[in-house]
Amino acid sequence: MLNIYQKTLSKKASFKGIGLHSGKIAEISLIPSAEDTGITFKRTDIKDNNLIKANFQNVSSTNLCTVIKNQHGVSISTVEHLVAALYFTGVDNLEIQINNSEIPIMDGSAKDFVKIINKAGVKNQTKKRKxxxxxxxxxxxxxxxxxxxxxxxxxxxxxxxxxxxxxxxxxxxxxxxxxxxxxxxxxxxxxxxxxxxxxxxxxxxxxxxxxxxxxxxxxxxxxxxxxxxxxxxxxxxxxxxxxxxxxxxxxxxxxxxxxxxxxxxxxxxxxxxxxxxxxxxxxxxxxxxxxxxxxxxxxxxxxxxxxx
Missing domain, CATH: 3.30.1700.10 (lpxc deacetylase, domain 2)
Structure with missing residues (x-):
């Protein structure tokens, strides 16, 4: 059945892991966000112009992973598994803070992401989902x-x-x-x-x-x-x-x-x-x-x- 209301996390959740393609360790924080804000990535290792909307119009590369980039050239790669986990767990609005350029691959699936999100909990918001x-x-x-x-x-x-x-x-x-x-x-x-x-x-x-x-x-x-x-x-x-x-x-x-x-x-x-x-x-x-x-x-x- 279709859910009526938008959802976000009940509380902040954090984790870290290695990037599949970069080989670099990244620290991630999932921050509850207000209605109608959608999914946004924030590069905390960059001071200015560090927000990237999770939107198909921002996709800059599809070579072995999905990369999104804002108009200032700031990018995040390998977003697909985490974004899929948000879809599966019903999350509509979230700020994803990351101190590097690639989402950790974890075990190669979205299993760990789903577990982390479910542990934090998901709550209804006041506005209806479209x-x-x-x-x-x-x-x-x-x-x-x-x-x-x-x-x-x-x-x-x-x-x-x-x-x-x-x-x-x-x-x-x-x-x-x-x-x-x-x-x-x-x-x-x-x-x-x-x-x-x-x-x-x-x-x-x-x-x-x-x-x-x-x-x-x-x-x-x-x-x-x-x-x-x-x-x-x-x-x-x-x-x-x-x-x-x-x-x-x-x-x-x-x-x-x-x-x-x-x-x-x-x-x-x-x-x-x-x-x-x-x-x-x-x-x-x-x-x-x-x-x-x-x-x-x-x-x-x-x-x-x-x-x-």
């Missing part, structure tokens, strides 16, 4: 990759497919309702890479903090990590985790049906760009009150001219 409902199909095809957004009321349904030549990853599919399903397998699924690609990634100056503690490494016919997978669809489930974080950069929770194959950060960003290129593609609405008789919600729709 949902973004897909009104028209939005479609992007790029060779063997595609992503489609189509209308579907009161839920975000994801149909995701991977098709790798690697025998271990192979073809994986999953269909998940991000609005109502148990999402533990999604937020617990770790990032992954092929062993043969590691040298190339490192030569590009990335994955300086990568290890078997924060990523699944797949060789030709085996998983190198001790203990193997956490769930049988961990590869595609991690891609769904990334998708949830990237789509929450819309600034609102999207309600619709997402179908994608070989998706990724770049395709997710292009999808949001296309979605917001035409105001007829979507509308925002609030939940007014629960209809107990129908065990559902009465919806009041209101067209929004633009999203800042």
């Amino acid at each position: 949902y973004l409902k897909i009104s028209k199909e939005v479609k992007i095809h790029n060779k063997n990759k595609f992503i489609n957004l189509t209308p579907q009321d009161q839920r975000l349904k994801v149909n995701y497919e991977l098709d790798y030549e690697n025998k271990i990853i192979s073809n994986q599919k999953n269909i998940v309702d991000l609005s109502s399903d148990n999402l533990e397998d999604i937020y617990s699924s770790r990032t992954f890479c092929l062993y043969k690609d590691i040298q190339k990634i490192k030569e590009a100056g990335l994955a300086k903090g990568g290890s078997l503690n924060n990523a699944i490494v797949v060789d030709d016919n085996k998983i190198i990590n001790e203990g193997g997978l956490r769930n049988e669809k961990e590869f595609v489930n991690h891609k769904i985790l990334d998708l949830a974080g990237d789509l929450f950069l819309a600034g609102h929770r999207i309600l619709g049906h997402v179908k994608t194959k070989h998706g990724g950060h770049e395709l997710n960003k292009r999808c949001l760009d296309l979605l917001f290129s035409d105001k007829n593609n979507y509308e925002l609405f609030e939940v007014t009150k629960p209809d107990i008789r129908k065990e559902n919600f009465i919806i009041r729709s209101e067209k929004i001219a633009a999203i800042a």
Whole structure:
């Protein structure tokens, strides 16, 4: 069911960890924030112009992670897992203070973030939450990759497919309702890479903090990590985790049906760009009150001219 009111943390929460690509330790504080402020990152290691809104319009790179940057060139990288955790736990408004340029990778999933947020607690605020409902199909095809957004009321349904030549990853599919399903397998699924690609990634100056503690490494016919997978669809489930974080950069929770194959950060960003290129593609609405008789919600729709 859809929540009526916006939410923030009940109290401050702090943690630290290593960045996957930078290899640098970052200290994070999650600070409760007022209604309608959304998700904002604050670089505490920089004195001025250090605020970055978690918004798709601020995405500056999608190379192996999602990077957002403000108009002054101040950036935060690898935001997708933490933003996905905020989506899963129902947080709308939060200031994320960080003393470095990359969100810690933790164990390669969003599991630790969800645990930290749940321990701090989430509370209702006084203003109502606005949902973004897909009104028209939005479609992007790029060779063997595609992503489609189509209308579907009161839920975000994801149909995701991977098709790798690697025998271990192979073809994986999953269909998940991000609005109502148990999402533990999604937020617990770790990032992954092929062993043969590691040298190339490192030569590009990335994955300086990568290890078997924060990523699944797949060789030709085996998983190198001790203990193997956490769930049988961990590869595609991690891609769904990334998708949830990237789509929450819309600034609102999207309600619709997402179908994608070989998706990724770049395709997710292009999808949001296309979605917001035409105001007829979507509308925002609030939940007014629960209809107990129908065990559902009465919806009041209101067209929004633009999203800042």
